[in-house]
Amino acid sequence: MVLEFHDEGIYCPAGRFYIDPWKPVERALVTHGHADHSYPGHRHYLTSEAAAPVIRHRLGDIDLDSIPFGRTRDINGVTVSFHPAGHVPGSAQIRVEHGGEVWVVSGDYKTTSDGLSEPFEPVPCHAFITECTFGLPVFDWRPEEELAAQINEWWQANRDAGRMSAIGAYSLGKAQRVLTMIDPSIAPILTHGAVENTNQVMRAQGLRLPETIRVTPEVTAKTHPGALVIAPPSALAGNWTRRFGTLSTAFASGWMALRGVRRRRAADRGFVVSDHADWKGLNAAIAETGATRIFATHGYTTVFRQWLESQGYDAQIVQTEFGDDLIDEDDAEETAA
Numbered sequence: 001m002v003l004e005f006h007d008e009g010i011y012c013p014a015g016r017f018y019i020d021p022w023k024p025v026e027r028a029l030v031t032h033g034h035a036d037h038s039y040p041g042h043r044h045y046l047t048s049e050a051a052a053p054v055i056r057h058r059l060g061d062i063d064l065d066s067i068p069f070g071r072t073r074d075i076n077g078v079t080v081s082f083h084p085a086g087h088v089p090g091s092a093q094i095r096v097e098h099g100g101e102v103w104v105v106s107g108d109y110k111t112t113s114d115g116l117s118e119p120f121e122p123v124p125c126h127a128f129i130t131e132c133t134f135g136l137p138v139f140d141w142r143p144e145e146e147l148a149a150q151i152n153e154w155w156q157a158n159r160d161a162g163r164m165s166a167i168g169a170y171s172l173g174k175a176q177r178v179l180t181m182i183d184p185s186i187a188p189i190l191t192h193g194a195v196e197n198t199n200q201v202m203r204a205q206g207l208r209l210p211e212t213i214r215v216t217p218e219v220t221a222k223t224h225p226g227a228l229v230i231a232p233p234s235a236l237a238g239n240w241t242r243r244f245g246t247l248s249t250a251f252a253s254g255w256m257a258l259r260g261v262r263r264r265r266a267a268d269r270g271f272v273v274s275d276h277a278d279w280k281g282l283n284a285a286i287a288e289t290g291a292t293r294i295f296a297t298h299g300y301t302t303v304f305r306q307w308l309e310s311q312g313y314d315a316q317i318v319q320t321e322f323g324d325d326l327i328d329e330d331d332a333e334e335t336a337a
């Protein structure tokens with residue numbers, strides 16, 4: 001096998017490297033900067049050029065090398081390359097070729113374009129390691145413009161009623177995607193420190209985002225009436241939002257498609273905004289690879305494997321420590337802003 005599944009992560013024995021390992025290793029190839037894929041403690045890192053700034057921002061002073069999307073690199077006789085995954089800006093699938101056999105590790109991916117992340121690129125291969133976070137037919141994402149209209153109508157209604165609005169969205173990827181969807185003419189846009197720090201990194205890379213204001217102790221409902229606040233999800237559950245008085249809250253997540261999750265989140269609204277592929281996207285991506293062997297990682301792995309087998313694939317489940325949209329990877333960066 002070109003890739004094996006070890007306690008440390010996905011391993012290439014010929015190349016002597018790991019992909020998205022969750023325990024410290026000598027050489028790690030990293031798909032993107034979310035904390036469940038980009039761990040501290042590795043000796044050497046290799047990432048896509050577009051993901052490198054955020055990974056450095058999150059992990060600090062690390063030995064990191066990067067390559068542009070599509071460019072190949074030889075590692076101990078194994079050819080590797082990074083290809084857009086469409087999950088968040090800079091996110092990559094990693095193609096690994098050895099002995100005439102090609103495997104692709106998807107990381108996390110989204111097949112529909114959001115106007116922010118580099119669009120997903122199908123990569124032909126023999127074996128495909130895929131997430132299936134939303135691997136059930138019930139998950140069927142709506143068009144971007146429809147989601148934007150829902151968010152802006154909610155915000156405008158709150159502003160007209162004299163309330164501020166707050167959306168829980170992860171600081172890397174989801175928050176910036178929400179920013180590209182909202183109408184900045186409605187009122188000011190306020191950001192939690194973790195979100196604004198990531199905004200600054202992405203603006204320095206040339207990504208265009210609307211003007212935002214970092215929340216400081218001086219920023220309140222009186223100073224910015226009707227404003228929209230964007231913060232990591234767990235910040236909305238604590239004392240951090242008290243400064244804003246009467247507040248309408250919402251969460252942006254694919255899990256908002258499930259009524260039970262919306263109730264547990266105890267928010268006024270749930271917007272079904274996901275940076276992962278839905279059911280149709282997962283199936284389309286797998287078909288486009290041409291792969292016959294499929295390894296399903298985090299998500300609805302049992303159901304998805306059964307479905308793939310019914311479609312004629314050689315499908316297996318791989319246990320990993322990768323998370324999903326219910327895990328707030330920003331917890332470690334939060335609450336002080």
